[in-house]
Amino acid sequence: MEAIRDLPFALAFGILxxxxxxxxxxxxxxxxxxxxxxxxSRRLQERLEGKAMDRARDIMATWGVAAVPLSFLTIGLQTAINFSAGAMRMPIRRYLPAVTVGSIIWATIYATAGTVLFTVIWNAINA
Structure with missing residues (x-):
């Protein structure tokens, strides 16, 4: 993170x-x-093909696109939501714009406030 912090914003943003x-x-x-x-797998198929999963797929395909970029504002949910989008077969034409917006949000946060916060914590630990 220290190397990213020392880069110009545009380069740090691009890398992130x-x-x-x-x-x-x-x-x-x-x-x-x-x-x-x-x-x-019959066992996994039962879990992936049940009524609840079918409904979740429908919701994710129709309404869940907003969940993808919003997940980048959280810690810990990004992976689960991106995995679910794939498992639920969110159409790639919906997923790519959503993940691009989310990635822009994430890179902006980490290239600005994230590096500042890391520096503050790092200096406090090493003081």
Whole structure:
């Protein structure tokens, strides 16, 4: 984080944006793979094909797009929401714009307030 802090904002933002886009998209595709693999396992298929999951897929496909960029304002939910979007087969045409907005939000936060907060904590620990 110290190396990122010392970079010009545009470069720090660009690096952080690429990192989070790669991570979020990899998580989405892992969710899709888990869904595909679950169809081959009777036990997992029952969990992925139940009424509740069907309803969740419908909600995620219709309304859940907003959950993707908003998850980038949280700690701990980003991975779960991106994985769920993949597992629930959110259409890529909806997911990519949503994850791009979320990644812009995340990179902006971490390239500004995140590096300042890290510096304050780091200096307090090492004082």
């Amino acid at each position: 944006f690429v990192i989070v886009m790669l991570r979020a998209n990899a998580t989405y595709w892992l969710g899709r793979a888990a869904d595909s693999g679950g169809r081959r």
